[in-house]
Amino acid sequence: MRISIFGLGYVGCVGAACCAKLGHHVIGVDVTENKVNLINAGRATIIEAEIDDLVREGYEAGLLEATQDIDYAVQNSDISFIAVGTPSTKQGHLKLDYIFDCARNIGAALAKKDGFHVVAIRSTVLPGTNANVAAIIEEASGKKEGVDFAMVSNPEFLREGTAVHDYLNPPVTVVGSNNERAVEMMRELYAHIDAEFVATEVPVAEIMKYVCNTYHGLKIVFANEVGNICKALGIDSHKVMDIFCKDKQLNISSYYFKPGFAYGGSCLPKDSKALRTLAHDNYVDVPVINAINPSNELQKKAAVDMVVAKGRRKVGVLGLSFKSGTDDLRCSPIVDVIEALLGKGFQVRIYDKNVKVSEDTNTNKDFIMSKIPYMYEFVTDDLDDVCANSDVLVVTNKEKEFANVPERFPGKIIIDLARMWDELDYEGNYEGISWGNINRNVAQGEAIAADMVRTEF
Structure with a gap:
């Protein structure tokens, strides 16, 4: 394929050399004459492992x-x-002047071109930038997105020092676009890259780099805090983390990485609290580890706020234990939510067949009597009764x-804390705690008539 890359800095130079390596014809574009001259002399514009040979080979091959x-x-x-820089402002926002200037220049050039063209944003940008760039190109070119040209967001995941290897051996190739023709062109471009090709929505692709890099930072800080605790105790922190990383089922895996409700159960709250206490007792400051529980509590508050915002008095809770398939109520986060709702005057019905069955053996009696002694009267194993007599589920x-x-x-307001469904099409209002609306029914947009009087202070 024929590729042009705007910006011959770190991302652009690596991308140009690697695309040439894959057999594509690449034209690098840059406002700096020296960078252009370097490429046209078969020399790289950056210092990076393997890049010099790749640039020279691509140049000598005429690619x-x-x-x-x-x-x-x-x-x-x-x-x-588009692979130009997006530096940070003093306030932490991205400076997008280079992106927008590049878009205007591409738009002006497209005004003189016949045929379909794809503009792919490779620079790291925040969600919404793709749409802004499309509007600029439309204005500058007089052409229509989706007809004459298409936008793509294609984030890079390159580490300095191993960028060439990372480009040619990525864990995944992410392409965000609403244009199938553009997606297929990108699929052809990366046909010889041995990685899963993921086509997704533009905003998803735009935010991926930020999520990944923030998590990488979190991993480093977490490991450092664990190391500081271990040092204070005379424990070899590297042995601890080496063993930690051997667990590919839970620790280094996709498990737990699902946005949803707060964690609970008998282990996570107790053990994370113990580690925080251990750090405190040894005078070790661990702000990230200390922030875990407050963040978890905020998720409970978010659930309460969502119910309150619906303005309906009758609430049915489907599931009382901390996760499905168990009757364990220890530190079940929904218990705190129910307690808050009852305190605010809501009428709460609770369905949980496992908890109701455990009444026979009094498994949870001590916990319930100490936490919410009057909860027994709200728990039932009659799902139909709870759903039929509640406005909010x-x-x-x-x-x-x-x-x-x-x-x-149908017609019930559903607040989903577990991502029970991937999508819905029913006559009612739906809201997920950490994701957007997945109800495709047009009735979703209708206003909810509140039945609770609110007092403004």
């Missing part, structure tokens, strides 16, 4: 060139990558019997 002529680059390419876990609740009880 890599550079120019300051934007019209030439756009006219002679099918896909234009709060789904707390993924019990299979909850799957058809929307169809059986």
Whole structure:
């Protein structure tokens, strides 16, 4: 394929050299004459492992060139990558001037071009930038997005020092676009990259780099805090983390990485509290580890606020134990939510067949009597009764019997804390605690008539 890459800095130079390595013809574009001259002399614009050889090979094969002529680059390419810098402002926002200037230049060049063209944003940008760039290109070119050109967000995941290897061996290739033709062109571009090709929505692709890098930072800080605790105790922290990383089922895996409700149970709250206490007793400051529990409490508050915002008095809670398939109420986060709602005067019904069955053996009696002694009267194993007599249904876990609740009880307001469904199409209002609306029914947008009088202070 024919590629133009705007910006011959770190991301652009690596991308240009690697695309040439994959057999594509690449035209690099940069406002700095020296960078253009370097590429046209077969030399890299950056210091990076393997990059010198790759640039020289691409240049000598006639697959890599550079120019300051934007019209030439756009006219002679099918896909234009924007790989210019996005430095931070003093306030922490991104400076997008280079992105927008590049978009105007590409738009002006597209005005003179016949044929479909793809503009792919490779620079790290915040959600919404893709749409802004599309509008700028439309204005500058007089052409229509989705007809004459298409936008793509294609974030890079390159580490300095191993960028060439990372480009050619990525864990995943992420392409965000609402244009199928553009997606197929990107699929062809990366056809020889041995990695899963994930086509997704533009905002998802735009936020991925930030999520990944923030998590990488979190991992480093977490490991450092564990190391500081271990040092204070005379424990070899590297042995601890080496063993930690051997657990690929839970520790280094996709497990737990699902946005949803607060954690609970007998282990996580108790053990994380113990580690915090251990750090405190040894005068070790661990702000990240200390922040885990407050963040968990905020998720409980968010659930309460969602129910209150609906303005309906009758609330049915589907699931009382801390997760499906158990009757364990120890530190079940929904218990705190129910307690708060009862304190605010809500009428609460609770369905949990496992907890109701355990009444026979008094498994949870001590806990309930110490936490909320009057909860027995609200718990039932009659799902139909709870759903029929509640205006708001709060789904707390993924019990299979909850799957058809929307169809059986249309018109109910559903607050989903567990991502019980991937999508819905029913006559009622739906809201997930950490994700957007997944109800495709047009009635979703209708206003909810509150039945609770609110006092403004």
